[in-house]
Amino acid sequence: MKLTVLEDNNTYIDMYYLGEPAVSYFIEDGGTSILFDTGYSDAYIANARTLGIDLDSIDRIVLSHGHNDHSGGLRYLDKHGIKLITHPDTFNYKFHEGLDISSPLNMDDVSRIYDLNLSKEPVQISDNIFFLGEIPVFFDFEKRYALGKTRKDNQMIDDYLYDDSAIVYRSDKGLFMISGCSHSGICNIMEYAKKVCNDERIYGVIGGYHLFNVDERLRKTIRYFKNNKVELIYPCHCVSLAAKIEMGKALDIKEVGVGLVLDI
């Protein structure tokens, strides 16, 4: 599996890609090309061009969840008729602190453009990559909490982000997780991936871990990484500097930026 970071908050010195607080990865596994999240703007398209990646070649789009730092770039993608895999709540209206943070394309728009596979259950998307669907809660320190409001069945309700999911690659060395924002909890995601793939070994994780404060949640997350002997740890997007420093004391964490290529 080859993963190229098309969009991230960080850019590397002397590499002139466009950064923004968002996520987009281009993933190739066997003969399948997957676009995982689409960033906030069209910057991922410009970066793909500079990196020599032809987005016309993608066979599948996967959205980790509906927030516009992951779905915003959809409106710039000129690619129709392919499969788009995500949770059924992804395209619901979402509102937080006075801002519309939903996908710019609503359910009517995407159902016209894409072959939708909206699933709460895991979905196999290539030889060894699975979309996890809705993530159950395994750990008390990663209970769901509301972030803004969402419209469901014509009612505005607290948004517990049930749409937030991730994908997992089944490698020879164990599971490699690719997350968007991990609103569902990065440890919950890893624990669920073990069950879906029937493999207890976690080889690595790239993506947003949703860790900001140096607190009990962070300490328990670090312990989970240690207990599971996770080798490749790439925290990015929604992980604060303070959280990275704390993780770095106990774990061998790696830097992520636009243009990073991982061959797993």
Ligand SMILES: [Zn+2]
């Ligand atoms: Zn989010």
Ligand SMILES: [Zn+2]
């Ligand atoms: Zn995000």
